Amino acid sequence: MFNKDFWSEIFMALRRNKLRTILTGFAISWGIFMLIVLLSAGNGLKNGVTGNFADRIKNTYTIWSSSTELPYKGHKAGRFIVLNNKDIQFLESLYEVEEVSPVLSKGGTLIFGEKSRSVSLEGVKPIYKNIQGIKIVEGRFINENDMKNKLKVVVIDKTTNEELLRTTGEPSMIGKIVYINNLGFKVVGVSKGMAFGEMGQCYAPYSTLQAIYNVNEYYQLTFTTKGLNTKEDNETFKTELKRKIAAIHDFSPDDNRGVWIDSEMINSLETLRIFNTINIFIWVIGIAMLISGVVGVSNIMRITVKERTNEIGIRKALGAKPRSILLSIVMESLVITTIFGYIGMISGVGVMEIVNMIMESSGAGTNAEMEMSVFVNPTVDINIVLMATLVLIVSGVAAGFAPAWNSVKVKPIEAMNYR
């Protein structure tokens, strides 16, 4: 059945109707192409934005100091609430809290040889690296040993590092002693840094700085949680926490301010939800395009079969069996959809790969200064591509089948006399 003759008949029919073949094919190619481009772009956006959070652990909370909005028990509104060691103890007493990571912030000046630079020195625990998604470009971050022995070690930011290297001609800062507020710290690592403007950012062990400065004031407390998996869990926990902190600091539980509580989990669930919505939207558009392609093929097949009614009648009179006519028409539409679907698929994937390559080499899509990306790896899962193409092929058969079936049913003499 599917011998050389069969195929040559089909390709002859396609060649004979070049315009028709190309128009249909274009609809199909375009549909697949757009589906792939859209899905890839959606993925790129998702990868870009979620990539910013990817290195962070999701179950973290941050409490920020703030001023009150409501007067409460004799206190006036606008009182600034400063977090302290009592809050840390309270947080550590909670079942849901895994580890509290206070941030002890000190401004200061860093001096190395002739060079001096303004820095913000932050006393943090090792877990802070994961909480903030800090990237280490050289050496290491603060570790448990530093904490336990209250070592005077420091992680400096990349910009500071580069500046120090440039002015001193040293090959590396690792192992060097720098002076911050006249105290010597050994550099153990360089972070990619969240440095803003001219201010450098240095991390030292929390325990070390606490021993030096004996701080009881915090503007930011970060902690990790356990057992809070859903949005509801987190919302409840957050509300309850706010109420208790309000009690400790004597401000109204109904105060919208006082302290800010920020849940990374709630944020990322929210972000994911947005991207899932975008994704659904893209799929709906893509599928609509596919359907319009299939409808196009089906319409054109119907017209073709109509045009060929006389020919089909003649073939029947000469002894063509229904199966042979059915098959040749269905195969024709199948060949169109497959070939042009494949072209659309290849060009869609190709274009997105090129876009990806250009973006990677030029760094477009990421904001270098902010270390933030908005568009990363805009490619699509090959399985999805194959699925889409398969759907197209199946619908190609379906598109050809209806008109083919009609032409088979009509009596030979009616077909031959059709005008």
Next chain:
Amino acid sequence: MIKLENINKTYFGAQPLHVLKGINLDVTEGELVSIMGASGSGKSTLLNILGILDNYDEGDYYLAGKLVKNLSENQAAEFRNKLIGFIFQSFNLIPFKTALENVALPLFYQGVNRKKRNTMAMEYLERFGLKDWAEHYPNELSGGQKQRVSIARALVTSPKIILADEPTGALDSKTSAEVMQILREVNATGITMVIVTHERGIANLTRKIVHLKDGIIESIEENDPDKMDFTKEIK
């Protein structure tokens, strides 16, 4: 070869039209029969039923001893392909196929391979003097040439019976005479032939003339074509 018993056919259009009103006819093997009648008398309808291109409502039709009734489309295709060759007034050649491809087409549906198909088709084209026209498309051929191509196509499968609907209807008188001469020669090889015509001159070249009027057979006339001089004007 052909046996019709009380064949009835009605077209159910806007108004039902009872076209064949009880046709009884026998055609034996090797006969040369014409069906004559005025336009609209039901000649084509009858021939289409004979060719299983259309169905009938009542009666029985036996072709080569087999009852042709409620056939599946596959069986009908089989009958048409193996037993019957068609010749039409409007030739019904496929316009985008060459003369050779047109003649070879029935063999394609018999599953004959391309090489054998083309050899056989070429033999038939040669037989009707169309060797040099094998690669030409129908629109490059004259009416007479087209009809000779379609005769070659009808014969290529060696059918038992040839059905011709006004085979000379679109041809001038000289070409008509040539085509009729070919058909008579084909009949002489033993192939049964039924020719539909409304022209007395054509009917005169057959051995049996069936007169059809208003859907019934009015009379059947025996005829001796050899007493006719078919080189003379036949129209």
